[in-house]
Amino acid sequence: MAMQGLRRTRQQVLGFLLRQSRIYSAGNHWTGKHRRWLAAQGFEHPARQIAFEEMVQVVDEAEARRDRLARQMEALVPSWSLAPVVTVIQALRGIALIAAITIVAEIGDFHRFANPRQLMAYLGLVPCEHSSGAKTARGNITKAGNTRARRMLVESAWTYRLPARIGETILKRNQGLDQSIRDIAWKAQVRLCARHRRMTRAGKSANVVNVAIARELAAFVWAIATSLKQPV
Structure with missing residues (x-):
């Protein structure tokens, strides 16, 4: 690519x-x-x-x-039936045109996932679990899902290392979007920027931090994408 x-x-x-x-x-x-x-x-x-x-x-x-x-x-x-989804998820920080197109092309209809955790699992962003008796330990992410979409989200997660703000780029992408969508995107910024900062200060590696942010970012992508009517 x-x-x-x-x-x-x-x-x-x-x-x-x-x-x-x-x-x-x-x-x-x-x-x-x-x-x-x-x-x-x-x-x-x-x-x-x-x-x-x-x-x-x-x-x-x-x-x-x-x-x-x-x-x-x-x-x-514009000629794509999923064009509205491409447009609205660009309200999220770090998800510009190419990332949005790639994610939507790889996932298709977001409504097929009943909840964001199903999408996270599809993307291979949920931690694998190891059970031993009464104890359950969580390890690294499964990486068993869609590689291209997961990679895009992990790359997008890197942008949340900076403080939450609405810059000119986001303002331009937000033009014409419903306030409810802009509200979800801003909530994502505030939450994910704060979490990125906390995890970094706690000494977590950059890779661990980015994957954790990407996992939550997937949930916000799902929330925005499923706010639209299901494509016919």
Whole structure:
């Protein structure tokens, strides 16, 4: 997928810089500010400079491919019977167009799940249980469900590490949506951002935190998607 390719190429650039002790600490990666910082990096050894420039060029190409795919998908959505679901779940932080399309395409009709826990199980986001006598221990998630949709939710969960807020992007995606849907999305932000912060402070690993947030995020996706009438 285009997003996976972009993620991989970006990691290669950051890994290369880390090995050269070049660490960006002025904010998030891949923002305009970070891009300007990247452009200012230079290496004395020609081979390193060439390798760095080539890796950045690959990132540029991957971003262009992602944007091209997003435009193509956006053009096709209006003719899709599940287009309304794609629109409303984008009210949730971290779920932009490609993520929304992927999740809806993989899951289909959300009404087939009687409750959010059934959806979590379908996605492989529920912990596996081991019983021994009177005791039941919970382990890692089963990972037995839909891989692509689960991956999208785990990636989306990363955005909840920041404080809850309604930025310009969310405001734009919220235009025309019912207040009830916006209320669910805001409730998700407040709850998930707070939980992300608590778990991080408790020393939980980033992977454990993201999976826990993704599990709850799936419940909010279900709540919003099932607020619409069942597709015919």
